[in-house]
Each structure stands twice: as structure tokens, then as C-alpha cells.
Amino acid sequence: QVQLVESGGGLVQAGGSLRLSCATSGRTFSSYAMGWFRQAPGKGREFVAAIPGDDTNTLYANSVKDRFTISRDNAKNTVFLQMNSLKPEDTAVYYCAAKTGGLTIRWYDYTLWGQGTQVTVSS
16 A cells, blocks of 8 residues: 655745645555645645646646646655645645546545645735
8 A cells, every 4th residue: 555644834924835745655656646635624625736647637726726736756756736825725734645547636536645734824
């Protein structure tokens, strides 16, 4: 099984940037579509971005499009989320997740999850 470990969260002022990383321990990383999700207190899990195993496409939530960029380095078994122009409403725990098969935006389609990393954006 692939294990996922997020890092890179922290406190940042509105308008600032953070880069999240998700390192994996599996040997078949390129076989998995990867997604980033977030969950704020009192709210449900929200899709942020996703990328297929072959790095041929990307999907973004409308709320983050043109501000966030998902990418992956299959040689290093790592997926990234570059977050620019951060807003207070981006504050949440961010999770990376993996799934086999096609790219989707449904959190329940993803079967492997990291532990999450806190992102806090101050106003």
C-alpha cells in the first residue's frame, strides 16, 4: 500500500504563498491519480485539485483556479500544491489522497489518505 505524508503547511498572511508537498512510500506512485482536499472546521471535505498518474491533465475547484497549481514528480514519488494569493477562506486542513482508475473530484473515490497539514491564512 502507498503511504502519504503531507508537509508544508503553516501560517501565512493573506496574499502570501505556500507550497504543500505529499511524499509517498509506494513503488507504484505513477499508477495513482492524486488529489488535494481540504476541510475547514464545521465544514465538509472539499475538493481542491487533482492530477492523473500520467501527468496529462489537471482539475481545479473554481474557488482555487488560477491561484493554486497541482503538480507531481513521479521520479520522486511526490505531489505538490503551490498555493498563491492565499485568502483567509483558504484556511483549512489540507489532505492529499490517492486513487486508482480515472480522475474524479469526489473525495469518497479516493482510497488512500495522508494525515493532513494545517494551513492558516491571516487577514
